[in-house]
Amino acid sequence: MTKILLVDDEASIRNMMRMTLELDGYQVLVAENGPTALKIFRETSPDVVLLDVRLPGIDGIEVLSRIKAIDADAEVVIITGHGDMDMAVEALRKEASNFLAKPVSEELLGLSIKRSLEKIALRNKLKQYTRNLETLVREANVELEKAYQFRENIIENCPDALVCIRKGGEIIIFNSAAERLLGYKKHEVIGKMNIVSIYPQGVAKQIMKLMRSNDLGGPGILQKREATLIDKWGKEIPVSISAAILYDSGQESGSVGVFTDIREKLKLEKQLLRSEKLSSLGKLSAGIAHEINQPLTGVLTFAHLLLRKYKGDERTRKDLETIVRETTRIRGIVQGILDFARETRMQKKPYRIEKVLDQTLEIIVHQQRFFGIALEKDYDPSIPEIVVDSNLMEQVFMNIILNALDAMDGTGTLRVTTRLRDQWAEVSFQDSGHGMPEEILDKIFDPFFTTKDSTEGMGMGLGLAVSYGIVRGHNGDIQVTSKPGEGTTFTLRLPVGEAATEGPPPGYNLD
Numbered sequence: 418m419t420k421i422l423l424v425d426d427e428a429s430i431r432n433m434m435r436m437t438l439e440l441d442g443y444q445v446l447v448a449e450n451g452p453t454a455l456k457i458f459r460e461t462s463p464d465v466v467l468l469d470v471r472l473p474g475i476d477g478i479e480v481l482s483r484i485k486a487i488d489a490d491a492e493v494v495i496i497t498g499h500g501d502m503d504m505a506v507e508a509l510r511k512e513a514s515n516f517l518a519k520p521v522s523e524e525l526l527g528l529s530i531k532r533s534l535e536k537i538a539l540r541n542k543l544k545q546y547t548r549n550l551e552t553l554v555r556e557a558n559v560e561l562e563k564a565y566q567f568r569e570n571i572i573e574n575c576p577d578a579l580v581c582i583r584k585g586g587e588i589i590i591f592n593s594a595a596e597r598l599l600g601y602k603k604h605e606v607i608g609k610m611n612i613v614s615i616y617p618q619g620v621a622k623q624i625m626k627l628m629r630s631n632d633l634g635g636p637g638i639l640q641k642r643e644a645t646l647i648d649k650w651g652k653e654i655p656v657s658i659s660a661a662i663l664y665d666s667g668q669e670s671g672s673v674g675v676f677t678d679i680r681e682k683l684k685l686e687k688q689l690l691r692s693e694k695l696s697s698l699g700k701l702s703a704g705i706a707h708e709i710n711q712p713l714t715g716v717l718t719f720a721h722l723l724l725r726k727y728k729g730d731e732r733t734r735k736d737l738e739t740i741v742r743e744t745t746r747i748r749g750i751v752q753g754i755l756d757f758a759r760e761t762r763m764q765k766k767p768y769r770i771e772k773v774l775d776q777t778l779e780i781i782v783h784q785q786r787f788f789g790i791a792l793e794k795d796y797d798p799s800i801p802e803i804v805v806d807s808n809l810m811e812q813v814f815m816n817i818i819l820n821a822l823d824a825m826d827g828t829g830t831l832r833v834t835t836r837l838r839d840q841w842a843e844v845s846f847q848d849s850g851h852g853m854p855e856e857i858l859d860k861i862f863d864p865f866f867t868t869k870d871s872t873e874g875m876g877m878g879l880g881l882a883v884s885y886g887i888v889r890g891h892n893g894d895i896q897v898t899s900k901p902g903e904g905t906t907f908t909l910r911l912p913v914g915e916a917a918t919e920g921p922p923p924g925y926n927l928d
Contacts, residue, residue, distance in 0.1 A: 451475030600649030767802035824850025
């Protein structure tokens with residue numbers, strides 16, 4: 418029976434999760450603190466550890482480190498509550514298998530445990546395969562067919578990309594996961610392509626040098642290390658690589674590498690760090706804005722009084738008007754900062770999302786900047802009502818649409834689409850504007866980042882940061898795709914029905 422160690426200092430949570438897991442057929446061991454958990458782990462070697470971050474005495478991050486010191490392959494799922502996102506990022510860096518946000522749904526808990534068990538089974542198979550590979554090669558004359566079937570089953574069922582090469586770099590094994598990761602088909606690669614083709618220039622030699630060194634697992638072994646691959650279309654893909662040199666009669670005959678796509682992991686870390694940064698910056702900005710507002714109001718008040726006093730003095734009046742104009746602009750900047758930092762309670766009600774969209778578009782389509790823009794709408798009528806704050810959501814839609822108009826310079830097409838996907842409503846805004854390079858895409862949700870000329874009153878770089886916060890407040894998220902010269906697409910994902918209480922869409926973080 419699969420053993421699960423549950424570590425949480427709250428008795429109610431322990432009891433609830435234990436009953437749930439026992440009903441699913443697992444043997445559950447419980448601990449209320451770090452020392453007890455470590456003792457149970459040493460004595461029983463559980464298959465999976467469910468570990469709360471906040472524990473008395475030794476916190477969950479330290480317990481994770483000690484468990485990994487005992488068993489580097491231990492499957493540890495971190496459970497975190499609100500405000501623990503920085504600790505969740507640290508847990509990922511210390512090779513936690515996953516992290517779940519409280520309250521944990523039964524479905525998500527079961528799925529996380531299932532994935533951990535699958536990883537254990539796969540890891541055991543791969544270890545066994547690696548240990549036996551040299552023996553299987555020597556016995557190939559007798560066991561050729563059996564070895565072939567064994568190899569094919571393991572390789573093809575491996576969820577990570579597995580690539581094997583002969584000495585010299587010729588690729589001889591390229592599994593289905595490698596096809597999905599790199600875009601090549603087996604017939605394009607096996608016996609035709611050298612391993613250097615899937616690495617940036619010079620990286621393949623560096624990998625082989627590391628495998629022959631004593632630094633990362635000993636000679637012939639390369640333990641988990643981040644690297645970059647190049648896919649069929651020249652795009653860089655960040656991966657985690659584990660590799661080993663294959664020997665035949667004591668001589669190098671080739672090598673095998675296992676590549677794990679870490680794009681989602683890196684994206685998750687970036688979102689976690691962004692959420693934490695937005696929270697901290699919001700609090701700081703609010704404090705600064707409040708301090709600026711008081712003297713600013715005094716300056717503006719006395720400037721207006723002086724305008725009345727010197728209205729007949731043309732030169733003085735112009736100087737005072739400049740002071741009023743610039744002070745008013747500063748006040749607008751301060752108000753934008755306060756909007757960014759606000760923590761007002763949302764007034765959520767059920768709405769048809771297309772109604773909120775049409776209300777927003779109705780405001781914009783009659784503006785001069787919309788003249789020359791073709792509007793295309795494609796709404797999915799199957800989307801039910803969504804629980805949102807309609808005023809705030811209109812603000813989000815307005816920000817995205819106005820940015821799209823600026824990108825199209827008075828001519829082009831704006832396509833607004835809604836789709837229902839797996840209990841999540843997707844709202845997409847696709848423009849035919851000039852697009853953005855990747856280095857800008859990574860910054861557009863950062864506060865005060867803007868490509869517009871703020872000296873001309875075009876923006877302070879807070880619109881998308883505020884919009885991101887609003888969407889996150891609705892348990893949703895925003896994705897952006899763009900290429901220079903090919904336009905930009907903003908896609909909002911908002912929860913529908915039961916998903917509205919379950920947190921962000923799969924693959925997204927909680928603030």
